[in-house]
Amino acid sequence: MPARNELINTAELADILGHPTLRLFDCTTYLEYQPEGSGIPYIAVPGKHTFEAGHISGADFLDLQGEFSDQTTELRFMMPPVAQLEAAFGRHGIGADSQVVLYSIGSAMWATRFWWMLKSLGFDHVSVLDGGLDKWQAEGRAIETGSAKGYPPAKFTAKPKPGYFVGKQDVLAAGARRDTVVVNALVPQFFKGLEPGRYGRPGRIPGSVNVSAATLFDPQTKAFVPLADAEAKFAAQGIIKDKRVVAYCGGGISATIDLFLLHQLGYDNLTLYDASMSEWAKDASLPIETG
Known part of the structure; x- marks a missing residue:
């Protein structure tokens, strides 16, 4: 299957700014790690302060x-009920005719998380801005300040697709x-359990391989690595197109970078362990592996 193109570059976005069907969103969240x-x-x-x-x-x-997350669980960022998402996306003006472009600051993972959510709801008119706001500003492109003006409310009708999310037993x-193949998107020291786990027991899901999301974009420009480079990284870990891929990380966010690039490469059988190590590391009944 040929590669897909759900990645938009800064020049392409600049050409469509102001188009009536464009729905452009900053998705940034900041994680303040605790002792x-x-x-x-x-x-x-939420990144409202940097947005403004x-x-x-x-x-x-x-x-x-x-x-856009389940408020009934102590786990952060979990996929909420479909009705909640329909109402929230509708409030932000996303309807059947919208062309959604997502971006974030520092890492594309916040944008790719929303991309994955929208795809799981059957919404396909969605792209991620390569390099996000970092690249946009580095190129000297104009920005504006202040609160969001928003878009007129729309009716968002979800058509949920199976298989996008799996639980711990799966x-x-x-x-x-x-x-x-189960792939861990965390940096190697957390994958190997060499540092204290942020989520509980250090280590990884047994048998999983490591393709760190941090290696899939340029640390300077924040743009994604070329697809050929990404494909080589995945292939080196035994991730090939005839296999199902289950991706996970700490809380179901950075793993969507891996999933985004795999999708771009034409992989079809992709899924996300939404609770990731936030759940797995705390459940003593589940096995864990280090080293």
């Missing part, structure tokens, strides 16, 4: 934890399947 032993790995802070300090003209802001079973 070891505090009982919580981080506090999620500077954003691409016409953009609106999406608060992932505050408006992941446990996947480890024994030769047609499935």
Whole structure:
């Protein structure tokens, strides 16, 4: 299957700014990591302050934890009920005819998380801005300041697709399947359990391989690595197109960078362990591996 193109570059976005069907969103969240032993790995802070300090003209802001996550669980960023998402996306003006472009600051993972959510709801007119606001500003492109003006409300009708999210029992079973590869998107020291775990027990899901999301974009420009480079990184870990891929990380965010690039490469059988290590590391009944 040929590669998909759901990545938009800064020049392409500049050409369509102001188009009536464009719905452009800053998706940034900041994680304030807490001291070891505090009982919580981080506090999620919506990026409204940096949005108001500077954003691409016409953009609106999406608060992932505050408006687009399940509020009934102590786990952060979990996928909420479909009705909640329909109402929230509709409030932000996303309808059947919208062309959505997502971006974030520092890392594309906040944008790719929303991309994955929208795809799971059957909404396909969605792209991620390569390099996000970092690249946009580095090129000297104009920004505006102040609060979001927003878009007129619309009716967002979800058509949920199966298979986008899996739970811990599915992941446990996947480890024994030769047609499935489980990939961890965290940096190597957390994958190997060389540092105290932010989420509980240090280590990884047994049998999983490591393709760190941080290696899939340029640390300077924040743009994604070329697809050929990404494909080589995945192939080196045994991730090939005839296998099902289960991706995970700490809280279901950075793993969507891996999933985004795999999708761009034409992979079809992709899924996300939404609770990731935030759940797995705390559940003593589940096995864990280090080294």
